[in-house]
Amino acid sequence: MHWILLRGLTREHGHWGSFPERLREVFPDHQFHVVDLPGTGVRYRDESPANIAAIREQVSGQVSHIPGPFSILALSMGGMVALDWAQHALEGQIQNLVLINTSSGFSAPWQRMRLGVWPRVLRLLCRRELFDRERDILRLTSNREVPLSLAKQWYSIQRQRPVHPRNALNQLTAAARYKPRHKRPMPDALLLASRGDRIVHWRCSAALEERWQWTMKLHPDAGHDLPLDDAEWVIEQIRNWLPRQPWLLDATVLSGQSFRFEPPKLPLNKERSR
16 A cells, blocks of 8 residues: 655655654555655745645645555645545545644634744744754644754754745645535544644544544644654554555455454564654
């Protein structure tokens, strides 16, 4: 199975850190592709559209070489792109959807971005001193102690592939205006949220759960960047959820064979990058 991984506002593939490699270790039969939104990462010279639909169209064009069907794992604004993608995809094109600390127009604006965060985010995005900006973004998105080495890594990413302020503003505008269609795009999706998220309220994920009867799991204390704060918890939720998905049952029926999905055993945890 092929997976597309999408990050959020002004973030890129480098900000995943060791998370994609951990996914590859735990799910060796799956292939994980980190994809950048326009205006970030390898596409930092491109102009970002100011609406989610146009971002989704560009991202889907980037992965046309990846054989379908595939699955999507997405964080924050990346989750909006993924949800919009699922609502516009051909039936069966997307097998699994994992959305982490995302939000939509189904929630109140003060839940989508908590009161008091807007001014801080705008100041951060406009801040010229790159190291201080990246360190402060880490402090806002993570509820763990931020090691100097990680702040240096994020600083290096922005030095190499800087996000233009116009693109940051366009992405912020796209996220703020996004509202999904009312029709449920697939029978089930996995919603992962953090009770300790200081940017997006976890009830934004609960709103999607209640509307479409999707599966939701709530982390007790992680921050907005859940894969950074507790990658093993995220992997465990995916590992437990995947065996219940209909495409596995359909594959069994079509093959006419007895099939039992064995969730992969988690390898011994390596030293975390944090």
